[in-house]
Amino acid sequence: MIYAILRRFGQMLFVMFGISVIVFLIFFATPGADPAARIAGRNASSEVLAAVRHSFGFDQPLYVQYTRMMEKIFVTGDLTSFVNRGWKVVPAVMDSIPVTLSLVFGAAVLWVMVSIIIGIVAAATRDSWLDKLLMALGLLGISMPVYWLGEVMNLITQSRYHDSWAFSWVPPLGYKNFSDDPKGWFLTLVIPWITLAILYIGIYGRVLRAAIIESMQEDYIRTARAKGLSEARILFRHALRTSLIAFVTLFGLDFGALVGGSALLTEVVFGLHGIGKLTYDALQNLDLPMIMATVMYASMFVVIANAVVDFIYILLDPRLRAS
Amino acid sequence: MILSVRDLRVSFRTHDGPVRAIDGVSFDLGESEILGVVGESGSGKTVSLLAVMGLITDPNATIEGSIRYKGRELVGLPPRELRRLRGNEIAMIFQDPMTALTPVYMIGWQIAEQIRAHRGVSKSKAMERVEQLLAEVNFPNPHEAMSRYPHQLSGGMRQRAVIAMALSCDPALLVADEPTTALDVTVQAGILDLVRKLRAKHKSAVVFITHDMGVVSELADRVMVMYAGRVVERGTRTELFSDPRHPYTRALLGSIPPLTGQKPRRLPAIPGSPPSLLRLPQGCAFGPRCPVHYEPCEASKPGLGSGAHAAACFRVAQA
Ligand SMILES: Nc1ncnc2c1ncn2[C@@H]1O[C@H](COP(=O)(O)OP(=O)(O)O)[C@@H](O)[C@H]1O
Ligand code: SF4
Ligand SMILES: [Mg+2]
Numbered sequence: 001m002i003y004a005i006l007r008r009f010g011q012m013l014f015v016m017f018g019i020s021v022i023v024f025l026i027f028f029a030t031p032g033a034d035p036a037a038r039i040a041g042r043n044a045s046s047e048v049l050a051a052v053r054h055s056f057g058f059d060q061p062l063y064v065q066y067t068r069m070m071e072k073i074f075v076t077g078d079l080t081s082f083v084n085r086g087w088k089v090v091p092a093v094m095d096s097i098p099v100t101l102s103l104v105f106g107a108a109v110l111w112v113m114v115s116i117i118i119g120i121v122a123a124a125t126r127d128s129w130l131d132k133l134l135m136a137l138g139l140l141g142i143s144m145p146v147y148w149l150g151e152v153m154n155l156i157t158q159s160r161y162h163d164s165w166a167f168s169w170v171p172p173l174g175y176k177n178f179s180d181d182p183k184g185w186f187l188t189l190v191i192p193w194i195t196l197a198i199l200y201i202g203i204y205g206r207v208l209r210a211a212i213i214e215s216m217q218e219d220y221i222r223t224a225r226a227k228g229l230s231e232a233r234i235l236f237r238h239a240l241r242t243s244l245i246a247f248v249t250l251f252g253l254d255f256g257a258l259v260g261g262s263a264l265l266t267e268v269v270f271g272l273h274g275i276g277k278l279t280y281d282a283l284q285n286l287d288l289p290m291i292m293a294t295v296m297y298a299s300m301f302v303v304i305a306n307a308v309v310d311f312i313y314i315l316l317d318p319r320l321r322a323s
Numbered sequence: 324m325i326l327s328v329r330d331l332r333v334s335f336r337t338h339d340g341p342v343r344a345i346d347g348v349s350f351d352l353g354e355s356e357i358l359g360v361v362g363e364s365g366s367g368k369t370v371s372l373l374a375v376m377g378l379i380t381d382p383n384a385t386i387e388g389s390i391r392y393k394g395r396e397l398v399g400l401p402p403r404e405l406r407r408l409r410g411n412e413i414a415m416i417f418q419d420p421m422t423a424l425t426p427v428y429m430i431g432w433q434i435a436e437q438i439r440a441h442r443g444v445s446k447s448k449a450m451e452r453v454e455q456l457l458a459e460v461n462f463p464n465p466h467e468a469m470s471r472y473p474h475q476l477s478g479g480m481r482q483r484a485v486i487a488m489a490l491s492c493d494p495a496l497l498v499a500d501e502p503t504t505a506l507d508v509t510v511q512a513g514i515l516d517l518v519r520k521l522r523a524k525h526k527s528a529v530v531f532i533t534h535d536m537g538v539v540s541e542l543a544d545r546v547m548v549m550y551a552g553r554v555v556e557r558g559t560r561t562e563l564f565s566d567p568r569h570p571y572t573r574a575l576l577g578s579i580p581p582l583t584g585q586k587p588r589r590l591p592a593i594p595g596s597p598p599s600l601l602r603l604p605q606g607c608a609f610g611p612r613c614p615v616h617y618e619p620c621e622a623s624k625p626g627l628g629s630g631a632h633a634a635a636c637f638r639v640a641q642a
Contacts, residue, residue, distance in 0.1 A: 219422035225378055226417075227437040227488070228410030231402075237436075238425050318427060318472040 001321055004314060012307045019299040024066050027292055028056075039288045040082045052082065072289075073296060079289045089293045092278060097297070099175050100274035103266065104258045106189055107196035112251065115201045119208025119243075124235060126213060134205065141202030150195045150269030157191055173271035192270045196263060200254060207250060211243035218242075245316055252309025259305065260298030324391075325496055325528045326352040326375065331388035333367075333374050335381060342600045344370045346552040347388075349627075352496070355526040359543030359560070361533060361575065365597050367552040368532045369418075372498045375530075376415050377405040392496070411441040414489035418501040420481035424473040430457075431469025434488045441492050456487040459524075460517060479510035486517060490525060497527045503538065515542060536575055540564055548572050551598055551608035553624075558632035568634035570613050607637070 028035040036053040037044065044052075053059055057068040072079040077090035118138065122131045157167040170191060176184035215221065216239050224234045264276030275294060282290035314320050333345035345367045352358050360368050373379050374386050377397060390397040392413065397405065417423045424433060434456060435449040444452075450469065457465035460483040473481055482502060489497055499518065503511040519542065522529055531542055539546055539560065546563045548556040548571065556569040567573045574593045595612035604610055606621040613620065619637045627635040 219417060219419060220425040222378060223417060223423045223485075224425070225380070226376060226409055226415040228406045228408070228440050229436070230406065230440075233440075241427055242425065316427065319474045 001314065004321065005311060008307055008310050012303055015303050016300055020070065020296060023292065023295050024069055027288060028065060029062060048082065073293055079293060081287050081290050089289050093293050093297055096273055096275050096278045099272050100259060100263060100276065102178065102189060103192055103196065103272060103274060104255065104263055106193040108255055110193050111197040111200040111204060115204030115208060118201065118205035119212060120240060122205065122209040123212035138202035138205045141198045144198065146195060146199055147265045147269060149198065150266060153191050153195050154269065175272050192266055192272065196266045204247065208243060208247055211246045212239050215239040215242050248309055248312050248316065252305050256302035256305030259301040261294065324351050325354055325393060327391040328375065329389040331371060331374060331390065333370050333379065334385050336383040339601050344552050344600060345374065348554055350547055350557065352528050352530065355522065355528055357522060357529045357531055357542055357544045359531050359533065359539035359546045360549060361536060361539050361546060362549035363534055363597055366549040368549055369500055372500060372530060372532060376409060376413060376498065410437050411492045412494055413496045414494040415498040416485050416489050416500065416502045419505045420478055420485050421505065423485050424481060426473055429470050429472055430484045434491055437488055438491050456491055460487045478506050479513065482506060482514055490521060493525055494527055498530045500532045551603060552600065553635065554627055556634040562632040568639045569636050570615055571609050
């Protein structure tokens, strides 16, 4: 088991290295384009161009350029945005990481808990009115665009009903540091958490229900009944336990993608300056160093999330431990 | 009498219409007796014993008739009461050991789970018992086997674990549904030996379902032959093998016309296939495949009669 985990860790490093090379090549070694000109931005003076060329090593072989780039991102952290007039890229990414992590982590806790309850209740009351109601609500959650839902949430909690007893606690939009103001951190994030979680509650609740119902058809459930176990024990210890494997797969993919920037819409609606927002702005300005840094960051989170999922797999499914 | 089943009927509502899977099955089982239930696939062996176990969970199923266990009626018993019997007094072994165990738990845990569901014993006491049981079903290293996951055991070993689990609460009645069908022939013999040995030790009554006449001839005290949801012949093993009466039984024994001397033990292929339960003939269900059918067979279904050795066939009744 230790060996399996170490091997997975090695694989993870290898994949990250591969991604960094590919991203680097796409951005800086595309034939016919001058990366220095792109980094320096539109209408750059020739001195700036020359400075960029020298600092990134564009007058040297590719592998030197690659090492310089990685050095700037990971070691010295002095990668600079020229479009944004000397803005340091790495600190900007570092500042936005806690915002995105807070948003996605909280939403994930919420959606995992609620969808597990919904999945279990719906599967246990299969085909009843309660099951149908829960599944219809789930579908509704899935079909509401997050941007629209966020705007509606804001309309209700920030303006229309802000003065009513129900929403007067909601602070203005924006992010508060957990270390400075834990209560403010929590309160500002409650509405974004709910908004982001609703879509996933819909998806995960339906997926878990289907997985439990499928497990309930398995032979080992019949064995469990023949053993004289209670229906509750059969559901929780046998059907749910084996259904969580599908659930975890899905979770790893979604969590990785969200942390890597796909929470963009939620971040924008709620004025949270997270990784998604940062990437989006960088793309708008064609801010190449910033894009490079955020892409590296995003891919790393996807890779880490996948590795974590694999570890959880190994814990959940003994069949994967052997090889 | 441990078990007494009278006029059991099980039907399923399906998209294509009602399916009467079990149509008036009656049988008795004495203490520590082995009843062999034989018939081709689809003849209703599994469904009739699942009904006894109260394990037909299909909401489209209707169960009628009477199933008495030690004099107590099981049909219509509240689920809680039934659950107290299941795994405790009545245990079942299923056909495919590959899928019968939950893949994510250790063997020892799964057996202990059953013991603890019925006996108020501590975890460590339950585990001690598990080790004993695994030794009893001939695990070479019972202690180590307890911490194995199902996928780490061979089919034969898994079936031994399933048998150990079934015996864990000393059931008075053990139902074995084709426990060797999914296994290698070499492994089969070992499992049959084990069932015989354990029956002698635990004094459980056994219902042994199989489609293999060879297995029946080795194991059963009495035999019940099923076809299309009905019992077509019943009798002691000796009666059935030395004097098979129903044409289907004879076909199963490969003894048409009856021969003297050595009889083949394996199930030969019978020409034709069992009828669809959706379109059963008006008369004898075996009619279309019966080499000796005649007019009366078309009009109505032959009854089994009440004798100890009885066959549901007009030819037999006439003889
Ligand atoms: N849940 C069900 N719904 C509809 N038909 C069923 C169901 N379960 C079993 N049957 C039918 O009942 C018949 C008897 O099946 P079974 O008892 O499994 O046969 P055997 O064990 O003798 O091979 C089969 O024709 C099967 O298709
Ligand atoms: S009743 Fe008729 S058709 Fe049926 S088994 Fe007997 S002889 Fe054959
Ligand atoms: Mg069967």
